[in-house]
Amino acid sequence: MKKSDIYLIVISFSISLLFILWITHSSKPSSMVVIYVEKEEYGRYDLFSDQIIEIEDSNIVVIENGMVYMEEANCTGKDCVHQGTIQYSYQSIVCLPNQINIVIQSKEDTYDSITY
Amino acid sequence: MVKKVTLLSLLCAIAILCSYIEMFIPSPIGLAGVKLGLANSVIVFSIYFLSFKEAYLISIVRVLITSVLFSGLFSFGFSFVGTTFSIIAMYLVNKTNIFSIVGISVVGAIAHNIGQLTVAYFLLENFMIAYYFAILLLSGIITGICIGVLAQILLKRLPIKANNL
Numbered sequence: 684m685k686k687s688d689i690y691l692i693v694i695s696f697s698i699s700l701l702f703i704l705w706i707t708h709s710s711k712p713s714s715m716v717v718i719y720v721e722k723e724e725y726g727r728y729d730l731f732s733d734q735i736i737e738i739e740d741s742n743i744v745v746i747e748n749g750m751v752y753m754e755e756a757n758c759t760g761k762d763c764v765h766q767g768t769i770q771y772s773y774q775s776i777v778c779l780p781n782q783i784n785i786v787i788q789s790k791e792d793t794y795d796s797i798t799y
Numbered sequence: 800m801v802k803k804v805t806l807l808s809l810l811c812a813i814a815i816l817c818s819y820i821e822m823f824i825p826s827p828i829g830l831a832g833v834k835l836g837l838a839n840s841v842i843v844f845s846i847y848f849l850s851f852k853e854a855y856l857i858s859i860v861r862v863l864i865t866s867v868l869f870s871g872l873f874s875f876g877f878s879f880v881g882t883t884f885s886i887i888a889m890y891l892v893n894k895t896n897i898f899s900i901v902g903i904s905v906v907g908a909i910a911h912n913i914g915q916l917t918v919a920y921f922l923l924e925n926f927m928i929a930y931y932f933a934i935l936l937l938s939g940i941i942t943g944i945c946i947g948v949l950a951q952i953l954l955k956r957l958p959i960k961a962n963n964l
Contacts, residue, residue, distance in 0.1 A: 688947075691905055700937065775930060777923070777931060780873050782922055
């Protein structure tokens with residue numbers, strides 16, 4: 684280990700930590716679950732009304748008690764199912780094989796921009 | 800020549816085995832992509848000892864074989880871009896001689912994440928994955944340090960020298 688290694692680690696570590704803090708702290712109270720499928724907006728749902736959404740065949744998204752999780756997916760890896768629940772804004776569940784992206788947003792957020 | 804081919808295939812086999820073993824280690828926070836990257840210790844090691852071409856060959860063969868055997872062709876595109884980004888970055892950083900092997904490994908991990916984010920962005924065309932990326936980046940730095948330290952131990956313990964390969 685050289686001194687430059689330490690600098691590199693400290694700097695990159697703090698940048699990514701700041702990045703996470705920036706995202707979480709700049710979020711407004713969020714109540715929208717937005718699902719994107721293949722780059723298109725698939726639907727918007729209220730985070731606080733429990734519901735089950737089926738995307739194509741056998742991809743099941745569950746909204747329950749202000750939390751969202753993927754109940755079932757038809758991909759091979761099932762990473763999205765294992766990821767568990769999300770509840771804060773800008774958290775997302777991504778299923779890349781099916782190109783599904785589930786994001787929690789605040790109501791004011793427009794389709795393709797993050798407004799802070 | 801024979802010696803070299805043997806060494807390259809041995810390193811390949813070790814890398815593939817590392818990927819296989821890693822499949823049994825569950826991700827600590829349940830996010831896909833947050834993993835140790837044991838196979839990278841082999842790649843970091845080869846960047847240090849072998850030429851760019853040889854190190855790149857090892858990682859491409861590893862990615863191809865692990866995709867076909869275990870994770871499916873979808874992940875091939877991901878790993879391919881990630882590996883390419885990471886190995887080019889590590890090679891360039893190694894040339895400058897600023898960092899030790901730990902620093903090189905961290906740079907490789909960061910570049911790997913950037914490569915994968917690029918693919919994800921093209922697939923989803925949506926910047927809402929920024930949060931996901933930030934977590935991947937943070938975990939990548941931590942695992943990059945671990946792998947770098949591991950590679951450093953390897954370098955010390957293995958009785959080989961760069962000039963007789």
